[in-house]
Amino acid sequence: MFGRKKPQPMPIPPAPPVIVPPVVEEKPAPQPAPEPAQSSAQVAEAAQTSKEADLTASISRNTVITGNIVSEDNLDIFGTVEGDVKSTAVVKVYGKITGDIECATFVASGAEIKGNILAEKSAVLGANTVVDGNVRTGTLSVSGKVTGNVIASESAVISSTGAITGDITTPEMEVSKGAIVYGSVIMQQKKPEPPEPPKPEVKASEEVPEAPKADEKSPVASKPDEKDSEVSNPDGKAPELKFERLDSDAAAKSDAEQEKKEEPEKATV
16 A cells, blocks of 8 residues: 555574584593502501601600609600609700710700710700710710810810810810810820721632542551450550551452361361
8 A cells, every 4th residue: 555565574594503512532540550558567567667766755844853764765854854864865955954864865955964974976065054074975066064074085076155174085176266175185096996807718629638549458456355465464554556457369368278178177077
């Protein structure tokens, strides 16, 4: 009607294509090879050794122990001990000890010790440490005060804050400027290690005595008769042994002659 065109429908755009991603198969990550299983005894032994190596007994500052202390572990002493201290490991003292100390390695800092110190390997007496007693060790380092004789079999070092009142015996000694030494110093040489005993030489070929051959004639001892020995030795002395040489040919001839003598006697009978 009235010359108008009908509106045409809008064209529908085509749908976008659907892209499907490729499927990738996931491979499992390689697992490490299992370690060989250890026996329960080995696991227990390893755990015990690791624990024992880290063991350290500690005595706090507000603790007072009256009596001797014997241990195979490390010792850290911050408190007060009235007695001897003995350990096969390291002993560190930061408090007070009235008694002798025996250990492998000794370390003291700000400590007060009234007694002798015997450290097998080394001893370190730090600053503000006061020792009233003798000290015997291998390697000694002194930064505090020591009143007593000192023996260091390896070496002794006295720092600028160190002071020793007593005799010092050591093969090597180093004294810093400002250190105090009131006593005699004996410088001894280190004891030389004993030489190893010489090993016996083994000869490649040793001469072996040859055995006697069967053809050779060897002397044979003939035993004397008991009656003859009694008559010849009235005093009861041991008779002398007589050696005779046996000949195989002579023995064979004597046997043949004896057989000939016996034959006619058998015939007459």
